[in-house]
Structures are given as structure tokens and as C-alpha cells.
Amino acid sequence: MNKVTLKICMGTTCFVMGASDLQELTDIIPEKYGDKVEVVASTCLDFCSSNTESQAPYVMVDYDVISKATVEKVIDAIDRKLKNGQK
Amino acid sequence: MFIDVDCAQEKKYNQNTYGDYFLSKRYPDSGDLIAVLSDGLGSGIKANILATMTATMLLKFVEAGADIKTACEVIMNSLPVCQVRKISYSTFSVAHCNEDGDVRIVEEGNPNFIYISDGKVQEPEFTVIDSDTFKNRHMRVYKMKLNLGDRLIFCSDGVTQAGLGNPELKLGLRRSGLIKFLLEKIRSNPEISSNELSRFAVRAALNTEPDRKAKDDTSCCVIYYRKPRRALIFTGPPYHQDKDNEYANEFFKSTAKKAICGGTTANLISRELKIPVRCNNVRSVGKLPAVSEMDGIDLVTEGILTLTKTVEYLENGFNDKEKNAAYDLMQFLLSSDCIEFMVGAKLNQAHYDPNLPIEIEIRKNIIKKMAKILENKYIKKVVLRYI
Numbered sequence: 050m051n052k053v054t055l056k057i058c059m060g061t062t063c064f065v066m067g068a069s070d071l072q073e074l075t076d077i078i079p080e081k082y083g084d085k086v087e088v089v090a091s092t093c094l095d096f097c098s099s100n101t102e103s104q105a106p107y108v109m110v111d112y113d114v115i116s117k118a119t120v121e122k123v124i125d126a127i128d129r130k131l132k133n134g135q136k
Numbered sequence: 137m138f139i140d141v142d143c144a145q146e147k148k149y150n151q152n153t154y155g156d157y158f159l160s161k162r163y164p165d166s167g168d169l170i171a172v173l174s175d176g177l178g179s180g181i182k183a184n185i186l187a188t189m190t191a192t193m194l195l196k197f198v199e200a201g202a203d204i205k206t207a208c209e210v211i212m213n214s215l216p217v218c219q220v221r222k223i224s225y226s227t228f229s230v231a232h233c234n235e236d237g238d239v240r241i242v243e244e245g246n247p248n249f250i251y252i253s254d255g256k257v258q259e260p261e262f263t264v265i266d267s268d269t270f271k272n273r274h275m276r277v278y279k280m281k282l283n284l285g286d287r288l289i290f291c292s293d294g295v296t297q298a299g300l301g302n303p304e305l306k307l308g309l310r311r312s313g314l315i316k317f318l319l320e321k322i323r324s325n326p327e328i329s330s331n332e333l334s335r336f337a338v339r340a341a342l343n344t345e346p347d348r349k350a351k352d353d354t355s356c357c358v359i360y361y362r363k364p365r366r367a368l369i370f371t372g373p374p375y376h377q378d379k380d381n382e383y384a385n386e387f388f389k390s391t392a393k394k395a396i397c398g399g400t401t402a403n404l405i406s407r408e409l410k411i412p413v414r415c416n417n418v419r420s421v422g423k424l425p426a427v428s429e430m431d432g433i434d435l436v437t438e439g440i441l442t443l444t445k446t447v448e449y450l451e452n453g454f455n456d457k458e459k460n461a462a463y464d465l466m467q468f469l470l471s472s473d474c475i476e477f478m479v480g481a482k483l484n485q486a487h488y489d490p491n492l493p494i495e496i497e498i499r500k501n502i503i504k505k506m507a508k509i510l511e512n513k514y515i516k517k518v519v520l521r522y523i
Contacts, residue, residue: 057418059425060399061440062486065494069420090415092399092428092438097486105486 060093063106138364143357144334155183155353167235237282244275294354299344330358366392367472372480384408398439422460
């Protein structure tokens with residue numbers, strides 16, 4: 050079974066717009082999903098500069114981009130992904 | 137050659153301020169450096185004012201283009217003499233050096249400086265100029281050519297007279313005692329920095345006092361010609377994207393210590409040179425994104441927030457609990473002599489979104505501010521290049 054990879058953007062815009070609050074995911078995710086989901090940090094994913102209106106912070110769940118990410122939104126996306134049996 | 141200069145000081149025991157004053161200024165355009173050490177008569181506030189005045193006037197004078205000898209003559213002739221003691225209000229040593237090793241030194245009243253080359257003390261030639269107005273006042277003028285590895289050590293009489301009057305050292309440490317300590321130290325650590333050697337000399341002087349309390353203001357200034365430690369910082373993507381590859385290669389090939397400040401910048405170098413960026417820490421450290429890693433690069437940090445914090449640390453000192461990326465960057469900068477910034481001029485529009493909870497500074501402005509502090513407060517040589 051492939052893992053779901055969660056990538057948190059640690060670029061400047063995302064960091065000030067709340068990526069620093071997403072850190073609790075590093076505690077929640079292993080507890081909730083065990084080793085099914087891997088959390089990694091990333092340098093700027095460059096989504097902020099491609100949108101006219103910034104939707105930071107950005108998180109990627111595999112190849113899906115979540116804008117204005119919150120802990121709840123990220124968990125929902127992971128749940129959907131696992132439920133759909135894609136993984 | 138790089139001129140490494142530093143001064144260590146200790147104030148007279150029970151005084152609340154220093155009676156010696158050290159001042160130095162580097163001129164990056166010409167590669168010149170002027171250093172002045174002045175010892176004010178007495179101690180405490182009065183001495184401090186006298187020494188500060190003398191040193192500041194001398195520096196301004198030489199800086200304005202006056203010949204060092206002329207400047208010193210004017211100061212020597214105009215400094216008043218104490219009515220009671222009949223000695224001058226302040227003494228001074230001034231050195232005007234350039235990167236090629238040409239040095240001109242004038243000293244008046246301070247102990248003769250020590251010139252160490254090849255692990256030995258040399259006694260350079262000098263000329264004596266007497267004061268027109270005061271009989272007992274004269275200055276020594278030196279013109280010298282220094283080589284790589286040479287050192288000049290200036291000190292106030294607090295160093296040479298340390299321990300004066302105690303039974304074992306009736307005449308104090310004296311210049312010969314200081315030389316002995318210095319040569320021993322240099323032998324055991326031939327590349328000792330000016331910062332460490334000046335501190336060592338002051339400590340050696342204090343240790344000569346039976347109670348380790350300074351009986352007079354004690355200062356030691358070291359000028360050391362050495363190979364520069366170079367650092368190169370790449371921050372911000374270049375304005376013309378088609379030049380990314382050229383700049384990335386130039387950066388990577390440099391023999392200097394390297395740092396990247398900026399996630400996008402790290403990404404572009406990673407893309408152009410095919411070196412992966414490793415972000416090992418999702419957690420922020422000390423309120424900043426954690427450092428990343430790249431093979432061949434000494435330090436990789438986030439951009440604006442880290443740079444802004446680093447400027448704060450450079451200005452006010454590091455007071456936070458956790459050693460974060462800005463602390464690492466500060467250490468990186470302070471352990472270098474010549475610092476070059478490659479500043480990418482491309483703006484990230486998202487940084488100027490009015491919805492951001494904090495104001496994000498413009499990269500160019502932060503770097504300019506940082507360069508000024510590094511030059512003025514830490515006497516570094518800084519080069520800014522906008523790309």
C-alpha cells in the first residue's frame with residue numbers, strides 16, 4: 050500500500066498565513082493514521098505567486114492542493130482520499 | 137589581505153565607565169582601515185570624555201583626507217595639559233592601514249606598539265616629532281609594509297603597568313612581559329583572531345594583579361593581516377528568469393562559504409543544479425521556519441522572516457530562548473570577514489497582500505540595513521549585488 054504524502058509549505062507567505070499552526074498535524078496524524086500518512090515540510094510550493102489573490106497557507110495531499118488550509122480541512126482531505134480507496 | 141581588527145577592554149576597578157576609548161572604521165571602497173586607541177587622563181567619566189574626544193577627532197581628521205602625521209600634530213599641539221600633573225589630557229595611537237599592507241602609525245604617550253612578524257618581535261624604524269607648544273610632548277611616526285600573517289598590538293598603559301608595585305613584579309608586567317605572553321599564545325595558536333588575542337592580553341594583564349582587579353583602564357587592540365574568510369549569500373530569485381542557471385552555477389562554483397536565504401531561491405538552485413532540498417523539520421523553531429539542507433551549501437533558510445529576525449539579532453544581540461534559523465545565519469555572517477550578497481530583484485506579489493497579518497519587508501531594504509550593521513558595528517567588508 051502506498052502512503053499518502055502530506056506536504057506543508059513553509060514558504061514565507063504560507064508561514065505567516067498560518068502554516069505554523071499546521072504543525073500540530075505532526076502530532077495528530079501519526080496518532081490517527083499510523084504510518085499510512087507521511088508529513089513533510091517543503092520550501093515555497095509557489096502557489097502563492099500564481100494566484101492573483103493569495104489563498105495561503107497551502108498544503109498538498111499527494112497531488113491535490115488545499116488552499117487556505119486548516120487542520121480540519123487537511124484531515125478531511127486525507128479521510129476522503131483513504132475512503133475512496135485510492136490508497 | 138584582510139585586516140582583522142578588534143579591541144578588548146577592562147575598566148578600572150570600581151569605575152562605571154571606560155577611561156580608554158577605541159574606535160575603528162573600515163572604508164570598503166578604498167580598502168582602508170583607520171583604528172584609534174586613546175587613553176584619557178585619570179579614570180571614569182572624565183577620562184572617558186577626554187579619550188572619546190581625542191579618538192573621534194583623530195578619526196574624523198584622517199577620514200577627511202588629512203595626512204595622518206598632520207592630523208596627529210594638530211591634535212598633539214591642541215590637546216591641553218593638566219594644570220596639576222603637567223601631563224597631557226589624553227594619549228593616543230592611530231593606525232591607517234590598507235589591504236596591501238601599507239601602514240602608517242603615529243603614537244603619542246601610549247606604550248610603544250608591538251609588531252610581530254614570523255613569530256618574532258620586530259622593531260621598526262620611526263621618526264620623532266616634537267610638539268611646538270609643549271616641551272615634554274612628542275610623537276613617534278612609523279611607515280611600514282606588513283605581510284600576510286603580521287600583527288600589530290597596541291595597548292594602553294593599563295596593560296604594561298598591570299601588577300605594578302607587587303613584590304614579584306615591582307615594575308609591573310611591562311612591554312617585555314606582555315611580549316612573552318603574546319609570543320607564547322601565537323606559537324600555540326598561529327592563526328588566533330584579533331578578537332581572541334586582544335581578550336587574551338587583557339586577561340593576562342588582569343591575572344598579573346594580585347586580586348585580579350584592574351588598577352587602571354586596560355585596553356588592547358590587535359590588527360592582524362590574514363587571508364579573508366569569504367561568505368556568499370544568495371537571496372531572492374533573479375529578475376530575469378533566463379539567467380537563473382547562470383547565477384545558480386556561479387553561486388555554486390564559488391569557493392566561499394555559502395548560504396541561501398529563501399525557499400523559492402533554494403528551489404531554483406535545486407532545479408537548475410539538480411540538487412534536492414531536504415526539509416527535515418515541519419516544526420518551526422523559535423518562531424521561524426526551520427533550516428533546510430542542500431549538499432554543498434552550508435546553510436539554507438527561509439527568506440524575509442529569517443533575514444528580518446537576523447537584523448534584529450545583529451542590532452540588539454540574541455536574546456531568544458531557542459536557537460533558530462536567524463541565530464544560525466547570524467553566526468554564519470559573524471564568522472566571515474568578506475560577505476557578498478547576491479540579491480535577486482524579483483518580487484513575490486503574495487508578500488504584499490494587504491491581508492497578511494504582519495508586514496513583510498522588501499528584501500532589498502532588509503539586506504541594505506543588514507549590510508550597514510555588518511559594516512559599521514561588526515567592521516565586515518560587505519558587497520551587495522542586485523541580480
